[in-house]
Amino acid sequence: MTWHPLNLVVMAEEGQTILEVCEENRIPLEHHCGGNCACSSCRVIVHEGMGALSPIEEDELNQLDDLEDGIENARLGCQARVYGDTQVGSPTTPQSFATGDHEGTGRQLPVK
Structure with a gap:
């Protein structure tokens, strides 16, 4: 599995x-x-390899439908079982955070 x-x-x-898989590999999900x-907090986006995951069941589909956010290729990490090569990622992890390419927006304060 590849994590994006x-x-x-x-x-x-x-x-x-x-x-x-995420828990075993210390990937925050x-x-x-x-x-x-x-x-639906464990929702992931499947970038490639949807066919390598278990079929979606009604309970999971209902959870995803309730979100109504238009994100396609979503699965719940707690329900989707891996049976082959797949590429997934969290819709809530910004690219800048994942790469460490981010800056704070605060201001410096003197320490007393």
Whole structure:
């Protein structure tokens, strides 16, 4: 599995969820409901290899439909199981944060 935008390639055991792969490899992926398909915080975007993931089931589809944000190729990390090469990423990780190419917008204050 390749994690974008870092282009980090990690090994996944066949049948592991994307969330499990992320946890094993210390890739930050939110999951407020503990991976129980009760929220959509672990949503990922599938860049390539949608066919290498388990078929989407009704509970997951309902969670994604409730978002109504127009993001295509989305899956829930807690539900999508990996069965081959796939490329995924979080829709909430800005490219600048992932690459370290960002600057603060605050101001300097004297320390007393």
